[in-house]
Amino acid sequence: MNKNNSTIKPPSISGDTFQINSFEEYKKLYEYSIKDPISYWAEQSKKLHWFHPWEQVLDNSFSEADVAWFSGGRLNVSNNCIDRHLNSKGDQVAIIWEADNTKDSKSYTYRELKHEVCRIANALKTAGVRKGDRVCLYMPMIPELAFTMLACTRIGAIHSIVFAGFSADSLRDRILDCNASVVVTANEGQRGGKALALKSIVDKALQGISSVHTVFVAKRTEKEVTMKAGRDIWLHEAMARERRSCPSEWMASEDPLFILYTSGSTGKPKGLMHTHAGYLLYALQTFEQIFNYQPGDIHFCAADLGWITGHSYVIYGPLASGATTIMFESTPLYPDAGRYWQVIEKYKANIFYTAPTAIRAIAKEGNEWVEKYDLSSLKSLGSVGEPINPEAWYWLYEQVGKSKCSVMDTWWQTETGGIMISPLPGITEMKPGSATLPFFGIEPCIVDENGQEIKDTQNNNGISGYLCLKNPWPGMARTIYGDHERYVESYFTQYPNLYFTGDGCYRDADGYYWITGRVDDVINVSGHRLGTAEIESSLASNPLVAEAAVVGIPDEIKGMSIFAYIIPSKEGVAMKSEEELSGILKQQVRQDIGSFAIPSNFQIVSGLPKTRSGKIMRRILKKIAVGEYDDLGNITTLADSSVVEELINLRK
Ligand code: PRX
Numbered sequence: 001m002n003k004n005n006s007t008i009k010p011p012s013i014s015g016d017t018f019q020i021n022s023f024e025e026y027k028k029l030y031e032y033s034i035k036d037p038i039s040y041w042a043e044q045s046k047k048l049h050w051f052h053p054w055e056q057v058l059d060n061s062f063s064e065a066d067v068a069w070f071s072g073g074r075l076n077v078s079n080n081c082i083d084r085h086l087n088s089k090g091d092q093v094a095i096i097w098e099a100d101n102t103k104d105s106k107s108y109t110y111r112e113l114k115h116e117v118c119r120i121a122n123a124l125k126t127a128g129v130r131k132g133d134r135v136c137l138y139m140p141m142i143p144e145l146a147f148t149m150l151a152c153t154r155i156g157a158i159h160s161i162v163f164a165g166f167s168a169d170s171l172r173d174r175i176l177d178c179n180a181s182v183v184v185t186a187n188e189g190q191r192g193g194k195a196l197a198l199k200s201i202v203d204k205a206l207q208g209i210s211s212v213h214t215v216f217v218a219k220r221t222e223k224e225v226t227m228k229a230g231r232d233i234w235l236h237e238a239m240a241r242e243r244r245s246c247p248s249e250w251m252a253s254e255d256p257l258f259i260l261y262t263s264g265s266t267g268k269p270k271g272l273m274h275t276h277a278g279y280l281l282y283a284l285q286t287f288e289q290i291f292n293y294q295p296g297d298i299h300f301c302a303a304d305l306g307w308i309t310g311h312s313y314v315i316y317g318p319l320a321s322g323a324t325t326i327m328f329e330s331t332p333l334y335p336d337a338g339r340y341w342q343v344i345e346k347y348k349a350n351i352f353y354t355a356p357t358a359i360r361a362i363a364k365e366g367n368e369w370v371e372k373y374d375l376s377s378l379k380s381l382g383s384v385g386e387p388i389n390p391e392a393w394y395w396l397y398e399q400v401g402k403s404k405c406s407v408m409d410t411w412w413q414t415e416t417g418g419i420m421i422s423p424l425p426g427i428t429e430m431k432p433g434s435a436t437l438p439f440f441g442i443e444p445c446i447v448d449e450n451g452q453e454i455k456d457t458q459n460n461n462g463i464s465g466y467l468c469l470k471n472p473w474p475g476m477a478r479t480i481y482g483d484h485e486r487y488v489e490s491y492f493t494q495y496p497n498l499y500f501t502g503d504g505c506y507r508d509a510d511g512y513y514w515i516t517g518r519v520d521d522v523i524n525v526s527g528h529r530l531g532t533a534e535i536e537s538s539l540a541s542n543p544l545v546a547e548a549a550v551v552g553i554p555d556e557i558k559g560m561s562i563f564a565y566i567i568p569s570k571e572g573v574a575m576k577s578e579e580e581l582s583g584i585l586k587q588q589v590r591q592d593i594g595s596f597a598i599p600s601n602f603q604i605v606s607g608l609p610k611t612r613s614g615k616i617m618r619r620i621l622k623k624i625a626v627g628e629y630d631d632l633g634n635i636t637t638l639a640d641s642s643v644v645e646e647l648i649n650l651r652k
Pocket residue numbers: 262308309383384385386387388409410411412413414415435501502503515517518524527528529
């Protein structure tokens with residue numbers, strides 16, 4: 001593919017573009033934000049409401065991952081997302097909840113939101129939750145999830161949302177890791193017409209854990225569930241007993257706001273911790289500028305609140321801006337492939353933000369679904385979570401945006417808190433498949449294996465390497481909860497003085513960034529980030545398995561899918577057919593992690609290609625999995641090269 005070939009002029013937009021009216025103005029402001037980040041962010045900080053002004057913009061020791069923004073300041077996230085809008089927007093809808101069955105949908109004004117949030121904040125207090133305590137949320141996409149997040153921030157409790165697709169074991173690990181004292185869940189979830197037994201998963205996760213004293217249970221369906229006396233409380237009953245006002249804690253800028261677990265290339269998931277002031281400002285600022293939010297706009301980000309996209313662009317960014325945000329409980333294919341478009345038409349949504357995997361799944365169903373609906377309200381489109389292939393990009397641009405909306409291919413991570421590289425609507429020329437250019441205050445660079453920055457070459461036809469970031473930004477995670485050393489080691493030691501993203505990247509002659517995917521042992525399946533180590537340890541924990549290795553291979557819809565190589569144990573060889581064995585192993589992964597981590601392919605083998613020091617050569621496994629047998633590269637370092645032959649024969 002000639003990556004520089006297609007450049008698309010940004011369609012023009014209406015409304016105030018935050019004083020950036022041309023690409024030249026973007027460039028000027030960008031240069032200023034890099035040269036003088038202190039002045040730039042000091043100015044931006046006025047967008048938040050402070051109880052007490054900050055004293056210092058940035059206290060920076062980047063190489064040690066010790067960074068503080070807006071020290072001395074006091075503020076509250078829930079106050080910024082609700083109370084400060086009440087005078088001007090009390091009766092404006094804050095959250096539209098689009099239910100699985102569209103007939104059950106509801107909406108909440110900013111004033112109503114305040115009442116719901118305060119009742120839950122008071123209920124948490126009554127249960128003994130205090131500033132700094134951890135509250136684990138294992139909930140479906142219901143309004144109570146948004147209310148509870150904001151309630152935590154109101155009283156200074158730290159929320160840790162666990163995506164409701166995770167298994168009881170994963171939930172348990174996350175509860176234990178942050179030592180949560182309260183869990184909030186629902187009797188059941190409802191998604192794509194199916195019920196999810198959330199309360200019983202929580203019960204299983206909590207077996208033998210004594211640190212959790214209270215479980216609040218929201219009532220999403222009529223399903224009866226067992227309530228453990230002395231521990232479990234119906235959320236609606238607790239809320240009914242509480243007052244609808246609750247003062248906002250004065251939080252210090254750097255106080256922890258939330259923990260969100262994500263997978264790394266090694267070990268157990270990392271609990272990334274974000275803070276009050278920097279995170280909120282970055283979420284607000286990126287939301288407003290990257291989607292060109294205008295007062296009155298209806299914003300539809302289809303992400304689940306269990307992931308960072310939901311945190312930043314369903315709740316915190318939009319509500320801090322006083323927007324109307326849609327929370328979507330269902331799936332893009334339920335009841336049919338027209339669901340997103342039906343939602344956009346119904347609410348006249350102006351901004352639509354989703355993942356390439358969803359776009360590909362819908363596009364496959366044919367254009368008639370999108371043609372059925374009136375999408376003329378749309379102004380900005382966004383994509384996130386994985387590289388978007390040009391085909392999906394054009395489909396979004398032409399079929400959904402009718403070539404009238406910029407497509408923001410936004411690159412960022414759980415760790416970055418907000419969008420880092422993206423076009424600006426109406427300003428940046430787009431190239432399908434490229435996340436284009438960095439946001440204000442963000443200075444990416446590309447380094448080689450030795451950590452040397454690769455500058456543009458003399459003839460400048462682009463460079464490739466590892467994507468790093470040179471300077472701190474307000475939205476960056478500050479640590480891994482309870483393990484700062486791991487944080488430093490994971491991101492700040494490979495390349496001194498740089499934050500290492502884990503992504504490979506190409507920068508073309510125009511300075512545009514093209515993310516090429518993970519360069520570590522992380523696999524991105526349907527935009528869900530999974531560590532090979534987690535999946536392998538789940539597979540290997542089964543007595544039928546002696547050893548397992550997994551790799552990611554390209555998948556037309558999911559972006560990547562998981563391919564597992566299994567060496568069965570004696571028991572495994574003796575007892576089961578290959579089909580039975582893979583059935584049991586699927587169940588194992590479902591139980592240990594969740595259905596979304598189940599490998600799509602299993603290959604039973606008698607050995608794995610390893611170096612003499614015992615390291616599995618995944619590069620070879622990947623090539624064999626996709627049938628590239630002739631291009632295996634150097635295999636002379638293998639301890640036993642006959643393994644490769646066996647693997648090839650099995651695949652042929
Ligand atoms: O590999 C990159 C990919 O998703 C990773 C981050 O995953 P997570 O922390 O789960 O956050 C996803 C939502 C922000 C990145 O390291 N990624 C994310 N956005 C893009 C992307 N890859 C290419 N293009 C993108 N726009």
